[in-house]
Amino acid sequence: MAKEEALVINGLKKHFGHVKANDGIDLIVRAGTIHAIVGENGAGKSTLMKSLFGLHQPDSGEIYLWGEKVQFSSPLQALSHGIGMVHQHFMLVEALSVLENIILGAEPGKGILLSYKNSRKTVEEICKKYGLDLDLDAIVENVPVGIQQRLEIVKVLYRGARLIILDEPTAVLTPQEIDRMFEILREFKKDGCTVIFITHKLNEVMALADDVTVIRDGRTVGHWPISEVNEKILARQMVGRDVVLDLVKEDAQPAELVLQIQGLQTEQVNGDQKADGLSFNIRAGEILGIIGVAGNGQDALIEGILGLRKVEKGEILYLGEHINGVDTSHLRQKGVSCISADRLKTGLVREFNVRENAILGYHTGKEFVSNLLFQNKRIDHYANQIITEFQIKTPSLEAPITTLSGGNQQKLIIGRELHANPKLIIAVQPTRGVDIGAIEFIYQVLLECRRQNTAVLLVSNELEEVLSLSDRVAVLYQGRFMGCNTPDHLSKEEIGLMMAGVRPEGEGGSE
Ligand SMILES: Nc1ncnc2c1ncn2[C@@H]1O[C@H](COP(=O)(O)OP(=O)(O)O)[C@@H](O)[C@H]1O
Ligand SMILES: [Mg+2]
Known part of the structure; x- marks a missing residue:
């Protein structure tokens, strides 16, 4: 019964x-x-x-x-x-x-x-x-x-x-x-x-x-x-359609050093967790995944790199150049792109439409402005290109950005950030609040960036995501790394323990 x-x-x-x-x-x-x-x-x-x-x-x-x-x-x-x-x-x-x-x-x-x-x-x-x-x-x-x-x-x-x-x-x-x-x-x-x-x-x-x-x-x-x-x-x-869950990932071909971070210690803001002595490198064509429970210094690390938070100690080198304290817009011009988790806080402007958001952060570039006037045709062409290439569902360029689904908003950010051919992509929770169809798409895009020799810093608290995309995984806990290794040398259990602050056996140092 x-x-x-x-x-x-x-x-x-x-x-x-x-x-x-x-x-x-x-x-x-x-x-x-x-x-x-x-x-x-x-x-x-x-x-x-x-x-x-x-x-x-x-x-x-x-x-x-x-x-x-x-x-x-x-x-x-x-x-x-x-x-x-x-x-x-x-x-x-x-x-x-x-x-x-x-x-x-x-x-x-x-x-x-x-x-x-x-x-x-x-x-x-x-x-x-x-x-x-x-x-x-x-x-x-x-x-x-x-x-x-x-x-x-x-x-x-x-x-x-x-x-x-x-x-x-x-x-x-x-x-x-x-x-x-x-x-x-x-x-x-x-x-x-x-x-x-x-x-x-x-x-x-x-x-x-x-x-x-x-x-x-x-x-x-x-x-x-x-x-x-x-x-x-x-x-x-x-x-509502077939989804590819298995990713095709070739062996990494790491090339030149793109990002070198040594002993990064940031200021603490509003009592949150600061970065407390972080060191790592990322090479061109490589994805470094940083995993941790939210609130363990992820924000401090990203903001430190992007010049949004004071660096108290340590060095950040981008293509061999010191970039401590260099502001985000300069970093963009040098080829650093950021896909952020909090779309409506940092990635998009809520009051703007699709077209305006498509050029956000790049709107002062020569491509879009000449004689102090916006080149609307060029902007439209460019925005439409992103929409087509990244399969963004939007009624029009004039549609308010908030009427798009989370997945489509995120695709717009990614399209915009990748259009400038960055050398370094910082992807922070790139699939948070995004539907599974768009997740699949975003994974493919990040792997394609890796193929194109971009260095990718992936910060996420989705374990499956980090394990399937990254070439190396570092576990962040209270502003420090508990361990770093290739995904095939890390079990989920080990990572989970490190996420909870338990150091793996036989490892003493913090790096
Ligand atoms: N209080 C609300 N006012 C207006 N729209 C809402 C409100 N709550 C949810 N929505 C909208 O309803 C839809 C479903 O939301 P929700 O139930 O939170 O979805 P889920 O939990 O499956 O992610 C979304 O488009 C969301 O923006
Ligand atoms: Mg819900």
């Missing part, structure tokens, strides 16, 4: 102005299973879960929870029906302790006024049961993101949730933490909980889920038991 259904959603719609975030979603989650929901960025996954959790009011559609028709007007109401949600962006009070965050706002159960002491005991029991280690008295702002997430999970359990939703929970975790989380989710299942696991990582779906539902453009495209699908099938369903 089929298991009873914990959750059924029929034809759910939720529009924001003209954006059809959910445009007819159907979902069936069997009780006591782990159900993965996958879809590209912007497919509507978070919106769907927020409608379920009472954070949004859907325009139409029906939600049945354990057979009962529901429509929650607040998260509190959802919680009282046994739904708990670990959000993509945590919702914690930073100034309060871990324990205070867990019990904050929880309704004292069934008329019994729980004392703080009792609550503490309950929380400790939950932590112990699932092996969720937490320092209950730590102040949340001092706690690393991986632990903050653990807190969110305990919070959900403390409230007695029987249907637990996790929205892209693995983005902030090391590989070991991910494995641990999967074990915990399996424990939940054993205890009769139902888990909805949202992700865009297909290997996670295959490793964890019992069933999977794919969402594309706000609609359900299908659902399957996990035994009936594989990564290729799911990728195809997500994107």
Whole structure:
């Protein structure tokens, strides 16, 4: 007999102005299973879960929870029906302790006024049961993101949730933490909980889920038991066409030294992690991948190289020339390009249209300006070239940049940055928030740059990405390298340990 259904959603719609975030979603989650929901960025996954959790009011559609028709007007109401949600962006009070965050706002159960002491005991029991280690008295702002997430999970359990939703929970975790989380989710299942696991990582779906539902453009495209699908099938369903997941990567042909960094130490800004003595080289035709959990000095390193942050010690040489403190626009002219993670903060100007963003940073170049006038024809020609070459989907050159999808925005940045034939590309989280089709494209582009003898510095916290693209991988932890080697000499486990600050056996030095 089929298991009873914990959750059924029929034809759910939720529009924001003209954006059809959910445009007819159907979902069936069997009780006591782990159900993965996958879809590209912007497919509507978070919106769907927020409608379920009472954070949004859907325009139409029906939600049945354990057979009962529901429509929650607040998260509190959802919680009282046994739904708990670990959000993509945590919702914690930073100034309060871990324990205070867990019990904050929880309704004292069934008329019994729980004392703080009792609550503490309950929380400790939950932590112990699932092996969720937490320092209950730590102040949340001092706690690393991986632990903050653990807190969110305990919070959900403390409230007695029987249907637990996790929205892209693995983005902030090391590989070991991910494995641990999967074990915990399996424990939940054993205890009769139902888990909805949202992700865009297909290997996670295959490793964890019992069933999977794919969402594309706000609609359900299908659902399957996990035994009936594989990564290729799911990728195809997500994107709507075949996706090449295997990259063709020839042996590296490293040539001249492009970037040499010795003992780089940067200023600390706003209490973030500084670069604390980093040394490495990158040669032409080589990709150096730097992996680490976010917040371990990635920003400091990049900003140090790009002249955006004060270098306190050390040397940066680009093609043999000292570039400490040289500003970004000069570096661009010398052939340094940057593809940044935070597209709408540093890579694009939100208020500009596609055409204007296509020449951003190059808009004072001779190619585009003569006699102090913009050469509009040339600019159009150039922008159209990028659009064609990089298969960017845009209604027109006049379209506001914010109307493009994340993947298309990123392709525009990459097209612009590569058009100048750089000698060094700094790619920071180049595929963050980008759909799988565009990811494939971006990987091909970076490998083509390598073929064309460009030096590539890839900074990412996607392990698969770094391992498949890089010729050498360096692991960054608290502003220093824990180790550096070729990908075939590094196991995922080793990298994961180094990401968590554990030095590999037999290695003493920091470089
Ligand atoms: N509060 C909102 N206002 C306007 N648009 C929104 C809002 N929330 C989400 N969207 C839009 O709805 C679409 C789906 O978003 P989301 O549900 O966050 O996708 P996913 O979680 O699958 O990445 C996107 O185009 C997003 O920009
Ligand atoms: Mg989301």
